[in-house]
Amino acid sequence: AAAASAAAAETAAAERRARARASGDAGKASLEHETAELRSALELAEKGRAHDQSALLRAERRANALEEEAARARALADAAEQDRRRLDSALEIIGERNEVIEQLEEDLHDTKQLLKQQALLLTVDAAPHK
Numbered sequence: 001a002a003a004a005s006a007a008a009a010e011t012a013a014a015e016r017r018a019r020a021r022a023s024g025d026a027g028k029a030s031l032e033h034e035t036a037e038l039r040s041a042l043e044l045a046e047k048g049r050a051h052d053q054s055a056l057l058r059a060e061r062r063a064n065a066l067e068e069e070a071a072r073a074r075a076l077a078d079a080a081e082q083d084r085r086r087l088d089s090a091l092e093i094i095g096e097r098n099e100v101i102e103q104l105e106e107d108l109h110d111t112k113q114l115l116k117q118q119a120l121l122l123t124v125d126a127a128p129h130k
Contacts, residue, residue, distance in 0.1 A: 009041030 013034045 009037060009044070013038050
């Protein structure tokens, strides 16, 4: 916006210079007026430039902050993925362990049944026959 204002002021000053040259003696007064206007336009352009530099600096800082946040987000996503893999492995191990426990419980039940049958057979064999 400041650059456009400065360009418009410069264009207007150029037009005044052309008119001043055409008018002769009025040229010196017009030249002083034109110089004052150009200085004013320059000041306005410099203020605009300072404002734009400030805005650019703020934007760069914000961009840097966003890049840091994005890096942290990627690191968190990576950590979450590693945690998910570890959880999946742990759940698989627990499932396998539970299968082993179930098999051992079945084996224990079968062993108890065999022992009961053997004890019953021994009791029957040990009993006096009539």
